[in-house]
Amino acid sequence: MNRRRWPWLVSALALLMLSLLLVRISQDAPPPPPRRKVDFSVLDLARSGAQARMINRRTYVPPGDTAADAGAPAAPRDPVLEALPRGQDRTAVVVEANALRHSPLGELLLECLLSSHRRREELEDFRQHTGVDPLEDLDRVAFMDDGLVLSGHFSDVRLEGLMPGHVPTPHGHQGRIYQPAPAANGQPPRDPGLALGTWGEQLVVFAQTPEAVRQILDRLEGRGPQEPPVLSGGMTVGDMYGVVSVERLASFLPPEQRALGERLKGLARQAELQLDVSSDFILHARLQGKDRQQTLDLAKTLGATLSLARAQALDSDQAELAQFLEYARATADGEKLSLQLALPLEALRQELAWCRGEAGSPEER
């Protein structure tokens, strides 16, 4: 039978050419926008570059260092870490003020803080009065149970203005404590409610009493308890890091989360925190619990809370926030609880939009 076959051959060639064309068009199509990744390794000491920073800050050998006295090479230490409290159940949080100030979040917060003319004037007054520019001269701020330590460049500091009627008296090798000066009329100076000390030209110490300042300076110069500081060098990763007593942490929770606070208090005494804001807001928190099952139950509660937050973000069309909350997780590893959380910078910008709206009238600006 003579059947016409050539239409099939032509169709075959045409369809094969068409498929080649379709492949070519698919290759030329623009690729989809990649999923925003969150890099939690910024909080990893070995991978984040914080190790070099940690080593560079080890510039101080305490005079009471027995190894140095015995002729062995002295192990230099970070003076800010040496000033931190010792022992369990203590709170010490270090903020890398300089890094934070130059981060995207820091720029947002600064914009918020300096949104009014009055606040800008106050900052300028402070600069003129003390010789310290908090936005440039400050390196780190350490918040502790018994005081506050600021590190930075304080060679031009004029702190007498902050403590009228007080004069610096030497304490230890490099420390100075501002003590009340005897008044000409014999009257004691007005109590400023604050005690102040300095250590060289790099640390300023604030506390409630001169005795507390003395204790901080003693720790720094090796005259305090011989236990290691609450923060080791390995924990100095990120833009904010520290240990917080869970009691204090629970007190910061809103009233509707009071039950969660009670559970946290029952689980652990101390929490380790690390925060990085060099691009987005990345938080890593760790607790050492006492009971495996309790730790697991708390991890489930926290994980469920984060999951609900993600569902709410999806419902309210906050796609980027929802994408970031995908990376939030709570992990229970035996008695250790670990919480990882990331928030996009854009979401924080929206949250702080109210602050930028307080700029006042154009004349005031």
Add this chain to the structure above:
Amino acid sequence: MRHVLRVALYVLREAFSRKLILAFVMFITWVLVLMGLGLRLDVVDGALAATQLFGDPLHTTVSPVDVALRPVFMGLAYLLFYGGILFGIVACADFAPSLLSPGRIEHLLALPLQRWHLLAGTFLGVLALATGGALYGSGGITVLLGLKTGVWMPSLLKAALLACAGFAPVYAVMLTVATFARSASLCGALGLIALAGGVVAGKRESMALMINEGWLRELFLAVTALQPQLSKLASAAADLAGGEPLAPRALGMLVASMFGYAAGILALSFWWFEGKDY
């Protein structure tokens, strides 16, 4: 079209009379039952809190269910794609040769059917079988996980359909080979070569860089340009299952190219079959 569908139904009836297909369906059912009995998922407010497989805890990281299961779905998508195509090659290699076997083909050609109806119906029947199997497996997992977690994720079903689109050009090659030589082993071998060629074609740009610049590289690019990019489709299926961002237009073009390629090869088989004397 009615005749094509009748042939397709005939192929399906024959498939279900074969023990290999029945064994495959029973195997998938057995895996689903085992997973249903052995997999325990602890879900709290949409978060996967704990996973146990036959009593052994798998992990204790608490995260949203769909996020936690993404790597599982991506792995399953790859398994469905490549495993499914491999099984399809093995199980369906002798459908066309047996249809075209002496005695049977004369009987079929005596029926009021056009020759191309036989081939098109066989192709359609096998594709329907592959689609049914893929949807049964992926649907079973989707229903199982949906019942256990309360979260319904149909992405694996979509990935299974992409796997069927990937099988279309492979089986078109096998069917065409059967019209040239009625050999199940040759059909199977060429099916495997088409699959391997498709995997290479999807990665041709990166593989071409491993060849020194010159005529060999140009030849490699020219040869691989003629083959369907199966590995690219497999990656798209995994991304779809895992909720990764996709370019819908590019994916649509890729799927259309698979069916275009299959149709082109089938047209070639029609051309050859029309000219053959039985």
